[in-house]
Amino acid sequence: MERMPEEQETPKTSRFQWFIFVFLIPILFGITVALLVFTLSGNNIFETAREYSQKVPFLASVFDDKKSHSQEVMEEELIGLQAEVKDREARISQLESQLDSKDLELERAGLEKQRLEEEINELTAIKEENKRAFKDIVKTYENISAKKAAPILTEMKDEEAVKILSNVNSDTLAAIMEKMNPEDAARYTALLTAAKEKSGSNN
Template identity: 90%
Template sequence: MERMPEEQETPKTSRFQWIIYVFLIPVLFGVTIALLVFTVSGNNIFEAAKEYSQKVPFLAAIFDEDNSRSQEVMGEQLIELQAEVKDREARISQLESQLDSKDLELERAGLEKQRLEEEINELTAIKEENKRAFKDIVKTYENISAKKAAPILTEMKDEEAVKILSNVNSDTLADIMEKMSPEDAARYTALLTAVKEENGSN
C-alpha cells in the first residue's frame, strides 16, 4: 500500500518545527533579552557596533565609503531641489507678471469703456438738444407768416431749407410755397419729393 502525500511530508514538517523550537526561538529570545539589558544599562548597541566597526579597518572603509556615497547622493539631490525651487520661483514670477499685465489691460479697457460711454452720453445729450432746437425752429416757421418765411428759406442752403420744409405741417408748407416764386416752389417741390422717396425706400 502506498503512503499518502501527507504522511510523506510529516518528517520534513516535524524537522522544521524542531529547528524553530530548539534553535530559532531561543536565539530570538536571547537577542531580545540582550537588547533590553543594554537599553536598561544606558548603552546603545547600535552605536557600540558602529564604534567597533570603525576600529576594524575593512569595516571602517565600508562605512566611510557608504557615508561618502550617501553624502554625494544627498548633495546631488540638494542641488536638484534647489534648481527646481529656482525654476518654480521663476515660473511664479512670470505668472505674476502676466497677471499684472492682464490686470493693467483690464483696467485700461475699463477706462476706455467708461470714456466711450461718457462720449456717447454727451453726444446723445447734444443730439437731444439739437432735436429740441430744431423743433423750436420748425415751430417758429409755423408761427410766422408765410410771406416772411418764404424769402428766408430761399436764402438758405437747399439742404437746410428742405429739412425745415419737410418738418412743418402741411398747411404751413402750402402757404410758404404759395409765397415763393414759381421757380423756387418747383425746385423745393422736387427736392421734397426726392427726400420722401428716399425715406420711403429706407
C-alpha cells in the first residue's frame, strides 16, 4: 500500500522531465539558433517580426495607430517650429526696417544741418561783403565835396540817406547839411536824432 503513491509519483515526474527534454529545451535551442542565424546574416529579427505583424490585421492596426499618433505629434511640433521661425523672421525684418528708417532720418538730418550751415556761411559772407561795400560808400561820401553829396542824398530814400549820414564823420556831416536847403537839413536832422535815440534805447 505504501508503494502505491511512489509508483504514481514516478510517472508524473517522468512526464515533466520528458516535457522539458523533448519539447521545451529543443524549442529554446531552436529560438536561440534562429536569433543567432538572423543576427549573423544581418537581419534584424524585431524588424522582420514587425513586417510580418503588418500582415496580421489586429497587429497591423496596433502598429499603424502607434505610427500615426507619433507622426501626428511630430507634424504638430514641426508646424509649431515653422510658425516660431516665421515669427522671428518677421520680427527681425521689422527691426531691420526700423533701423533703416532711423538711419534714413539721421542721414536727412545731417544733410539738412549741412545745408543750413552752408546757407549761414553764405549769408555771413554776403553780410561781410555788404559791410565792406557800405564802408566804401561812406568813404566815397567823405571824399567827395559836400556840394555834390547833398543833392545825391536828398534824392535817396530817407532810410538809406540817414544810414549814410549817421556813419560819415562829423565834419563831413556838417558840410553836407550846410549845402542842403533848410527844409531837407531840418528833416534829416530830425531823422538822425530819432535814429540815435532808437540805437541808444536798444543798447
